[in-house]
Amino acid sequence: MMNFEETAQNIIDLTLKAGASDCDVVLAKSHGKSISCRFQKIEDLDESNEKTIGIRALVDQRQAFVSSSDIETDNVDKLVTKCVEMAKLAPIDDTAVLGDSSMFEHDAPDLDLFEKEEVNTETLIEAVKECEDAALSVKGITNSEGAGASSSKGEFFLATSNGFQGGYQSSSSSVSCSVLAGQGQDMERDYEYAVKRHISDLPSAKEIGLTAAEKTLKRLNAKKITSTKLPVVFDKRISNDLLGYLASSISGTSIARGTSFLKDSLGKQIFNKDVTIIDDPAINRGLGSKPFDGEGVKVVKRELVSNGKLNTWILNTSTAKKLGLKTTGNASRSVGSPPGVSTSNLFMTNGLKSYDDILSSINYGFYATELIGMGVNLVTGDYSMGASGMLIEKGEITHAVSEVTIASNLKEIFMNLSAANDLEFKYRTNAPTVLIESMTLAGK
Numbered sequence: 001m002m003n004f005e006e007t008a009q010n011i012i013d014l015t016l017k018a019g020a021s022d023c024d025v026v027l028a029k030s031h032g033k034s035i036s037c038r039f040q041k042i043e044d045l046d047e048s049n050e051k052t053i054g055i056r057a058l059v060d061q062r063q064a065f066v067s068s069s070d071i072e073t074d075n076v077d078k079l080v081t082k083c084v085e086m087a088k089l090a091p092i093d094d095t096a097v098l099g100d101s102s103m104f105e106h107d108a109p110d111l112d113l114f115e116k117e118e119v120n121t122e123t124l125i126e127a128v129k130e131c132e133d134a135a136l137s138v139k140g141i142t143n144s145e146g147a148g149a150s151s152s153k154g155e156f157f158l159a160t161s162n163g164f165q166g167g168y169q170s171s172s173s174s175v176s177c178s179v180l181a182g183q184g185q186d187m188e189r190d191y192e193y194a195v196k197r198h199i200s201d202l203p204s205a206k207e208i209g210l211t212a213a214e215k216t217l218k219r220l221n222a223k224k225i226t227s228t229k230l231p232v233v234f235d236k237r238i239s240n241d242l243l244g245y246l247a248s249s250i251s252g253t254s255i256a257r258g259t260s261f262l263k264d265s266l267g268k269q270i271f272n273k274d275v276t277i278i279d280d281p282a283i284n285r286g287l288g289s290k291p292f293d294g295e296g297v298k299v300v301k302r303e304l305v306s307n308g309k310l311n312t313w314i315l316n317t318s319t320a321k322k323l324g325l326k327t328t329g330n331a332s333r334s335v336g337s338p339p340g341v342s343t344s345n346l347f348m349t350n351g352l353k354s355y356d357d358i359l360s361s362i363n364y365g366f367y368a369t370e371l372i373g374m375g376v377n378l379v380t381g382d383y384s385m386g387a388s389g390m391l392i393e394k395g396e397i398t399h400a401v402s403e404v405t406i407a408s409n410l411k412e413i414f415m416n417l418s419a420a421n422d423l424e425f426k427y428r429t430n431a432p433t434v435l436i437e438s439m440t441l442a443g444k
Contacts, residue, residue: 252319
């Protein structure tokens with residue numbers, strides 16, 4: 001077992017002695033197991049254990065990174081020497097800095113991210129079998145792509161030469177299922193999955209299987225529709241993608257490079273006044289929760305967008321320095337790379353209308369349940385994605401729709417977006433069902 005505090009301090013001492021002016025160390029260990037089955041037969045049962053070390057050395061505004069899963073003393077000595085020598089040869093970067101020590105977290109909260117009890121293999125086997133059995137029991141389901149379950153536990157520890165030491169444990173468990181309906185060329189597939197920090201918070205495996213079957217059956221007998229402009233509803237399963245594009249576009253990395261369509265939008269209205277978007281790292285058991293950021297900086301709940309107005313960029317210390325600002329505590333960190341920028345639990349708050357009210361307001365529209373492709377340009381905001389879903393006629397969902405493309409610009413999408421009041425926290429990034437007043441749909 002690694003003694004994280006002692007190991008990290010030893011590495012810091014060695015790195016400074018080797019010639020680094022500053023350094024930090026990331027230590028991580030993880031244990032996980034995953035199981036899959038198809039037609040009630042266990043196909044895969046995997047278990048993994050990992051321990052990794054990452055070292056960042058800074059030498060006169062130059063930096064380098066090394067990582068390894070070999071934690072033996074001799075290898076660590078070699079890693080330190082290699083990292084410092086690499087840093088001496090790296091290009092000058094005046095924003096290559098450690099986290100701001102005046103903003104370090106010294107009293108991290110317990111966010112209940114770790115399930116102490118071990119999830120045994122038998123529990124996962126029962127879950128995958130129950131999940132798939134429930135899906136296959138639904139009339140109209142004709143085949144299975146299988147069910148899966150996993151459980152993992154990990155520990156993350158960060159230490160810096162300017163005074164931060166801290167770590168935390170986390171866990172997650174998941175169950176998923178994918179099934180098919182129909183025959184031959186008319187066959188359709190869909191899926192359902194759930195992931196939580198604690199296995200006791202998961203929906204029942206049966207419920208997940210039944211939901212997968214229900215979603216699959218709704219895709220049958222899909223028809224093509226004629227190209228037109230029409231209102232588009234984004235199902236909750238995909239509406240969170242829009243928040244992902246927002247986060248990437250207001251990331252300090254994109255803003256500092258000038259490569260975002262929102263680069264001139266700080267303090268301006270980018271959504272309608274009913275839209276508020278929050279990043280909250282302190283939600284108990286949240287999938288994106290963390291007691292401090294990837295540089296050791298204290299994290300706080302922030303309204304990125306309030307009543308439609310963009311309040312802030314999301315920054316780590318390096319991107320903040322490039323922009324002449326202070327970090328927002330949004331540094332992310334992996335073992336083998338410098339601090340990046342990311343959100344935590346990002347969500348759009350509930351809107352004013354119910355789901356039923358939104359549907360009933362649409363005379364002719366498209367309800368998108370799946371997006372296909374990578375057709376988003378964050379420099380210009382242009383948006384074009386393959387999609388499938390269902391047709392809305394006179395406030396009712398009437399039949400499945402496939403092989404269409406929906407297009408607009410993210411600036412227009414954001415400004416013409418209204419949210420339902422059906423938010424649920426299912427992923428790291430969450431949004432209610434949303435309605436876009438008008439998009440171009442290319443069909444037959």
